[in-house]
Amino acid sequence: MLDSQMLLAERFFGAFERVIRLPGRAITEQMKAQYHNGLLIIRIPLAPPDGEKVIPIQFT
Numbered sequence: 001m002l003d004s005q006m007l008l009a010e011r012f013f014g015a016f017e018r019v020i021r022l023p024g025r026a027i028t029e030q031m032k033a034q035y036h037n038g039l040l041i042i043r044i045p046l047a048p049p050d051g052e053k054v055i056p057i058q059f060t
């Protein structure tokens with residue numbers, strides 16, 4: 001993804017809990033989390049800023 005960016009990278013052993021604040025534009029219904037080989041990846045899509053509209057382009 002071109003618009004992805006890493007916000008935080010940590011490495012711990014054992015149980016822990018993390019609480020993060022989500023931006024108001026976060027689309028929580030479309031959040032995805034994946035745990036693979038000891039790495040937790042959480043993807044949180046953002047809605048476009050106010051006044052902007054996303055128009056999908058279909059390629060044929």
